[in-house]
Amino acid sequence: MSSETKIEFQKKEFSPKVKSIGLILFIIGLVLISAGYFVSPARMAYNNIIGLTFIISIVVGSLFFVSIEYLSGAVWSTPFRRIAEFFTYGVYLIPVILIPVLFNLHDIFHWTHPEVVNSNKILKEKAPYLNINFFLIRVIGFIIIWILFQKLISRNSEKQDLTKEQSLTSRNVKLSAIFIPLFAITLSFTAIDFLMSLEPHWFSTIFGVYYFSGTVLASLAAITIVVIYLNENGYLVKGLSQDHYYSLGALMFAFTNFWAYIAFSQFLLIWYANLPEETFWFLQRWEGSWMIYSIGLIIVRFVIPYFGLLTQPSKMDPKRLKIMAGWILFAHLYDLYFLVMPNYSRGGVVFSWFELGFPLFIIGSFILMLFELNKRKNIVAIGDPKLKRGIDFRL
Amino acid sequence: MSVVDYSHEISVIEGKPSLRELDDLIVKPLETKPNKNFLIALSITLTLLGSFLIGLSLTFYYGIGMWGNNNPVGWAFDIVNFVFWVGIGHAGTLISAILFLFRQKWRTGIARFAEGMTIFAVMTAALFPLIHIGRFWLPLYLMPYPNQHSLWVNFTSPLLWDVFAVSTYFTVSLIFWYVGLIPDFAVLREKTESKFKKIIYSIFSLGWRFSNRHWQHYEMVYLILAGFATPLVLSVHTIVSFDFAVSILPGWHTTIFPPYFVAGAVFSGFAMVQNVLIIVRKVFHYEHIITLDTLEKMNKIMLLTGSLVGYAYGMEFFIAWYSGNPIEQFTFINRAFGPYAWAYWIMLTCNVVSPQLFWFKKIRRSIPVMFIVAVFVNVGMWFERFVIVVTSLANDFLPSSWAYYKPTYVDFMILIGSFGFFFTFILLFTKGLPVVSMAEVKAVVDGSQPTHHD
Numbered sequence: 017m018s019s020e021t022k023i024e025f026q027k028k029e030f031s032p033k034v035k036s037i038g039l040i041l042f043i044i045g046l047v048l049i050s051a052g053y054f055v056s057p058a059r060m061a062y063n064n065i066i067g068l069t070f071i072i073s074i075v076v077g078s079l080f081f082v083s084i085e086y087l088s089g090a091v092w093s094t095p096f097r098r099i100a101e102f103f104t105y106g107v108y109l110i111p112v113i114l115i116p117v118l119f120n121l122h123d124i125f126h127w128t129h130p131e132v133v134n135s136n137k138i139l140k141e142k143a144p145y146l147n148i149n150f151f152l153i154r155v156i157g158f159i160i161i162w163i164l165f166q167k168l169i170s171r172n173s174e175k176q177d178l179t180k181e182q183s184l185t186s187r188n189v190k191l192s193a194i195f196i197p198l199f200a201i202t203l204s205f206t207a208i209d210f211l212m213s214l215e216p217h218w219f220s221t222i223f224g225v226y227y228f229s230g231t232v233l234a235s236l237a238a239i240t241i242v243v244i245y246l247n248e249n250g251y252l253v254k255g256l257s258q259d260h261y262y263s264l265g266a267l268m269f270a271f272t273n274f275w276a277y278i279a280f281s282q283f284l285l286i287w288y289a290n291l292p293e294e295t296f297w298f299l300q301r302w303e304g305s306w307m308i309y310s311i312g313l314i315i316v317r318f319v320i321p322y323f324g325l326l327t328q329p330s331k332m333d334p335k336r337l338k339i340m341a342g343w344i345l346f347a348h349l350y351d352l353y354f355l356v357m358p359n360y361s362r363g364g365v366v367f368s369w370f371e372l373g374f375p376l377f378i379i380g381s382f383i384l385m386l387f388e389l390n391k392r393k394n395i396v397a398i399g400d401p402k403l404k405r406g407i408d409f410r411l
Numbered sequence: 412m413s414v415v416d417y418s419h420e421i422s423v424i425e426g427k428p429s430l431r432e433l434d435d436l437i438v439k440p441l442e443t444k445p446n447k448n449f450l451i452a453l454s455i456t457l458t459l460l461g462s463f464l465i466g467l468s469l470t471f472y473y474g475i476g477m478w479g480n481n482n483p484v485g486w487a488f489d490i491v492n493f494v495f496w497v498g499i500g501h502a503g504t505l506i507s508a509i510l511f512l513f514r515q516k517w518r519t520g521i522a523r524f525a526e527g528m529t530i531f532a533v534m535t536a537a538l539f540p541l542i543h544i545g546r547f548w549l550p551l552y553l554m555p556y557p558n559q560h561s562l563w564v565n566f567t568s569p570l571l572w573d574v575f576a577v578s579t580y581f582t583v584s585l586i587f588w589y590v591g592l593i594p595d596f597a598v599l600r601e602k603t604e605s606k607f608k609k610i611i612y613s614i615f616s617l618g619w620r621f622s623n624r625h626w627q628h629y630e631m632v633y634l635i636l637a638g639f640a641t642p643l644v645l646s647v648h649t650i651v652s653f654d655f656a657v658s659i660l661p662g663w664h665t666t667i668f669p670p671y672f673v674a675g676a677v678f679s680g681f682a683m684v685q686n687v688l689i690i691v692r693k694v695f696h697y698e699h700i701i702t703l704d705t706l707e708k709m710n711k712i713m714l715l716t717g718s719l720v721g722y723a724y725g726m727e728f729f730i731a732w733y734s735g736n737p738i739e740q741f742t743f744i745n746r747a748f749g750p751y752a753w754a755y756w757i758m759l760t761c762n763v764v765s766p767q768l769f770w771f772k773k774i775r776r777s778i779p780v781m782f783i784v785a786v787f788v789n790v791g792m793w794f795e796r797f798v799i800v801v802t803s804l805a806n807d808f809l810p811s812s813w814a815y816y817k818p819t820y821v822d823f824m825i826l827i828g829s830f831g832f833f834f835t836f837i838l839l840f841t842k843g844l845p846v847v848s849m850a851e852v853k854a855v856v857d858g859s860q861p862t863h864h865d
Contacts, residue, residue, distance in 0.1 A: 089417075137735075138735035139735075141735040142733060142735055145733060182415065182416065182417055182418075185415075185417050186415055193770070197718065200718075200722055204722075204726065208733075217735075219730050219733055219734045220666045220730070221665045221666050221667035221723075221726050221727055221730045222666040222667040222669075222670065223666075224726065225667065225670055266512075273642070277645065277649075277669070277670075278669075278670065281649065281666060281668075281669040281670070282666045284653075284657075285653070285656045285657060285664065285665075285666045285668070285669075286666065288657040289656075289657060289658065289659045289664050291659060291664075293734075293736065400417075401416070401417035401418040402417050402418065404418060405418065405419075405420065411514065
């Protein structure tokens with residue numbers, strides 16, 4: 017069954033135009049963030065949380081994507097797995113975006129104020145978990161875990177470009193197996209620490225899964241956009257077909273449904289039981305213009321991607337896929353805004369240039385990062401034993 | 412480190428059997444008379460079925476006072492068994508529909524059997540609500556229909572949603588199963604020498620002639636049905652979890668229940684499929700169709716789903732503490748160290764600890780070990796439902812009304828009997844229908860795939 021597929025790949029640099037776009041976005045973002053922190057530190061700090069959870073989604077979600085490919089033995093994603101690996105280099109950006117949060121903890125988290133905690137029975141009980149020291153230990157620990165696995169997995173994968181050793185794949189399979197449980201724990205508690213504890217009285221056991229569903233979607237969307245763009249411009253290995261696109265589209269479709277399922281489960285159970293200790297979280301998101309925003313979440317995050325990706329041809333059409341992937345990234349920001357901002361502005365949605373700073377900064381940084389990585393490393397895992405099978409992949 | 416060759420796909424069917432050999436092997440149990448072992452097995456399951464009937468007769472004659480249910484614990488074995496059996500059914504749909512959508516070829520050897528188990532498990536499960544309502548001759552009242560008493564069902568009750576979800580799921584599973592069987596019925600029709608059987612097979616094969624057009628339609632229908640079955644299977648156990656989670660009872664009301672129940676259902680279902688298939692492949696000499704690789708992959712799924720269930724246990728415990736709600740905290744402490752601690756630790760050992768053995772490749776590929784682990788998982792998943800249903804009810808808000816639940820012999824007869832019901836169907840299935848899909852298996856034998864050189 018030896019296939020006659022040849023691996024046709026030519027390394028080439030991205031056009032400098034890409035770099036200048038990245039640089040412009042990066043600078044605009046940086047200016048907006050600095051200005052934002054100058055004008056209204058509290059508001060910018062909340063935006064910082066959105067930016068932080070957004071980048072964690074893309075970066076750690078990509079690491080999850082890579083691990084899952086190794087673990088499941090999938091081949092369809094091998095020809096462009098390296099793009100997901102490139103995204104994982106964003107782990108080094110996470111601390112950069114985290115640092116301003118750490119300086120503004122008191123603006124964001126009620127539980128960091130000892131006088132508030134001491135006068136509140138429930139917060140007092142939570143203090144063994146929700147205190148600044150333990151919070152820092154967790155956050156730093158999680159980042160170390162992510163950096164460690166990113167380093168190990170991408171190192172093996174990149175080494176394989178030269179040596180073509182199969183044992184490197186085996187090693188990554190093992191690393192991935194260890195990473196997945198750690199991923200589940202670190203991501204869940206990231207969600208609890210940065211998103212759920214914004215409202216320290218509120219709790220929901222499904223919350224980690226909720227953030228996970230968005231994380232997978234965001235990373236898939238980011239990977240999809242870059243894969244399609246690069247493939248159309250001939251940067252990737254030859255032979256990627258609509259069947260590869262279809263698989264990416266099908267996964268985004270599946271996780272769109274998964275998100276809806278999780279979000280609906282959380283909402284229905286809280287609404288139905290009608291316990292005041294839980295419902296207030298949704299009631300806050302029903303005050304004033306937040307009501308429209310909350311209804312919009314269903315449309316933005318579920319209805320539009322659902323119908324946009326429902327049919328088979330739409331999952332194979334690169335143009336449609338690019339639009340939907342971009343939309344899903346936007347929807348993830350929309351969702352994070354829904355989770356975070358009601359804590360800043362009760363009673364009504366606020367939107368202005370503040371909210372643009374972090375997204376632009378992150379997108380710009382990613383473009384610059386991909387540009388530099390492509391210069392130094394192969395953008396296709398040319399030594400991977402599964403590559404040929406991956407190019408041959410047909411539905 | 413063992414060297415694995417990643418550049419080649421592992422064959423799903425070992426030993427390159429010819430298509431004819433495969434057909435003959437799969438048809439053989441249908442064309443031969445049942446042997447002694449089969450009859451012994453059947454007599455055992457029929458005995459268990461007998462105990463089921465006696466238990467039910469006692470219940471219906473004397474009333475549900477024959478059970479151990481008491482005042483706070485109004486739901487016990489009947490609901491535990493219901494949830495358990497519905498869960499068992501989930502593996503079938505996961506294998507036949509969801510793995511199909513994920514284009515996992517290894518599913519072909521086991522899909523038919525697992526799908527059959529889904530149908531029998533849902534049938535077994537469906538008995539329990541009927542038993543539970545006490546008046547099993549009035550099931551029609553579960554259906555909303557205009558009647559002269561103006562008596563309507565409660566549309567806001569998840570118990571009613573269960574009726575819709577389970578019946579829809581059963582219908583779609585049955586159709587899905589049958590559609591897959593059509594080409595096989597046609598093969599049987601061609602192969603059989605008995606006139607009577609030929610008529611039966613001809614009717615059920617719906618005039619299948621193996622034409623290109625037939626296959627095209629078949630593939631399309633199969634894909635659409637798989638697409639339908641996927642959300643359905645998720646909805647069924649989700650709604651079963653709503654039965655508990657929409658309430659305000661501590662230990663029942665928690666938002667992670669839907670995905671956690673689905674993961675648990677798939678987990679227990681895989682364990683049951685694993686147990687049965689290990690025997691079937693041995694008895695029917697299907698070792699090269701249901702290969703060790705396939706069993707290993709099933710073990711990996713059990714490791715995954717078992718760990719997901721473990722994640723849910725942990726998250727529940729953590730959030731119970733984090734909520735700061737004393738009743739919530741008490742419920743979980745009480746589960747682990749209260750009067751039902753024994754059930755809790757059985758559940759935890761069987762469900763979370765035992766599948767962790769599958770981290771090791773040697774164990775994943777050892778048939779005796781995986782058989783034992785799968786039995787453990789089945790036990791553990793039954794106890795999980797017991798822990799959820801009984802502990803929360805037995806020690807609820809008002810300590811003066813607490814009571815310890817003790818099942819009676821009738822409860823046990825019905826529990827054991829439900830296994831008799833299920834396994835009688837399984838046994839008859841192995842003799843009455845091809846337990847492996849001939850059409851699908853033949854499509855994944857090495858050399859039968861079209862190559863793509865355009």
